Amino acid sequence: MIYARLETASMLAFAIRCWLVFSTASLAWSKIPVLLSTDIGNEVDDQWAVAYLLTNPDFDVLAIVSAHAPSLPDPSAHYTFEILKEAVEVRLAMSTHPPLFEGSSQPLAERTLPRMNAGVDYIVQASKKFDSRNRLSVLTIGAATDVASAIIADPEIADRIRVVAMAFTNSKSGNEYNVENDVKAWQVLLDSHVPLIIGSGDVCRNYLSLTFDEAKKLIASEGTVGAWLWEEYKQWYFRHVKPLRRDDFSKPWIIWDIITLAYLEGMATAESLPRPRLNADLSLSQGTPGETVQWITRVDSTRLWSDFIKKLNDYQRTHAIPRRLGLPAAAQGLVELHDRHQFVQADLRERKLSLK
Numbered sequence: 001m002i003y004a005r006l007e008t009a010s011m012l013a014f015a016i017r018c019w020l021v022f023s024t025a026s027l028a029w030s031k032i033p034v035l036l037s038t039d040i041g042n043e044v045d046d047q048w049a050v051a052y053l054l055t056n057p058d059f060d061v062l063a064i065v066s067a068h069a070p071s072l073p074d075p076s077a078h079y080t081f082e083i084l085k086e087a088v089e090v091r092l093a094m095s096t097h098p099p100l101f102e103g104s105s106q107p108l109a110e111r112t113l114p115r116m117n118a119g120v121d122y123i124v125q126a127s128k129k130f131d132s133r134n135r136l137s138v139l140t141i142g143a144a145t146d147v148a149s150a151i152i153a154d155p156e157i158a159d160r161i162r163v164v165a166m167a168f169t170n171s172k173s174g175n176e177y178n179v180e181n182d183v184k185a186w187q188v189l190l191d192s193h194v195p196l197i198i199g200s201g202d203v204c205r206n207y208l209s210l211t212f213d214e215a216k217k218l219i220a221s222e223g224t225v226g227a228w229l230w231e232e233y234k235q236w237y238f239r240h241v242k243p244l245r246r247d248d249f250s251k252p253w254i255i256w257d258i259i260t261l262a263y264l265e266g267m268a269t270a271e272s273l274p275r276p277r278l279n280a281d282l283s284l285s286q287g288t289p290g291e292t293v294q295w296i297t298r299v300d301s302t303r304l305w306s307d308f309i310k311k312l313n314d315y316q317r318t319h320a321i322p323r324r325l326g327l328p329a330a331a332q333g334l335v336e337l338h339d340r341h342q343f344v345q346a347d348l349r350e351r352k353l354s355l356k
């Protein structure tokens with residue numbers, strides 16, 4: 001009887017060990033492999049997306065490539081690379097992190113000519129471990145130059161990756177910032193047969209808008225990382241959203257790029273529509289019959305924001321992040337002085353205009 005009990009107990013222990021080994025293996029296996037291309041520094045949303053991506057244990061991030069944007073100092077992919085490095089190494093205080101690459105600072109010159117760089121090489125090489133049944137998710141939340149270059153350089157990559165993008169106004173218009181920044185790149189993507197999932201501007205506006213007060217309530221008190229993301233939002237808001245000379249905080253801003261991560265996390269729904277062709281004037285026309293694009297239609301933003309905050313806090317509990325990350329007080333004072341100066345200058349211009 002005793003022997004039988006011991007046998008049952010050891011069998012149970014063995015089963016538990018097997019389950020633990022299996023569940024650990026399946027956890028490691030179930031991470032979503034991701035590679036990101038971002039024009040971080042152009043707005044505020046890329047910082048939020050990078051923070052969610054890198055603090056999130058659901059993702060196995062293979063690399064991040066910096067993208068160009070015309071609103072940033074030239075060469076803009078170098079500028080975004082520096083911002084990216086600062087976000088990862090200083091703001092998130094990561095001593096080890098996925099490789100970061102400086103992408104192309106120019107859009108494609110020709111649809112058949114890739115803009116080769118170390119980031120494009122890495123996208124191609126990293127994709128070789130994947131196939132059509134187990135695809136690498138490549139996220140593009142800026143100009144699509146580097147992702148398109150990878151497709152031109154190695155067209156078979158279309159069988160190993162899927163592209164999840166923030167781009168287009170909606171399924172009927174290409175008149176949107178990320179598309180406009182490299183129209184040829186988007187022509188390459190649409191003309192290839194790479195699976196495409198697109199979060200459009202209209203859907204982001206519907207589901208990912210945050211007013212000043214909502215953003216503050218959501219993130220301002222969520223540790224050092226939250227304080228940084230709030231600061232980014234606030235600076236953007238005062239510079240570009242809030243009307244001058246009016247105490248009006250009603251207009252929201254949109255955390256556009258996080259839509260790609262919401263999709264990967266299963267917090268967004270999408271519908272399949274015929275794959276269009278993109279014309280040079282940013283209009284869309286009928287593409288190859290039978291080919292499709294997945295358009296994100298809805299985001300569960302309540303679940304997304306709650307998961308975002310949870311992942312940020314879990315990360316901050318397990319990683320030492322220096323508390324004082326902002327600029328030294330004197331330098332911060334100069335920045336504020338500069339901003340106030342800009343504000344006064346713009347205000348004076350506006351007054352003069354209204355007097356005319």
Ligand SMILES: [Ca+2]
Binds near residue numbers: 040042045046142257
């Ligand atoms: Ca972006």
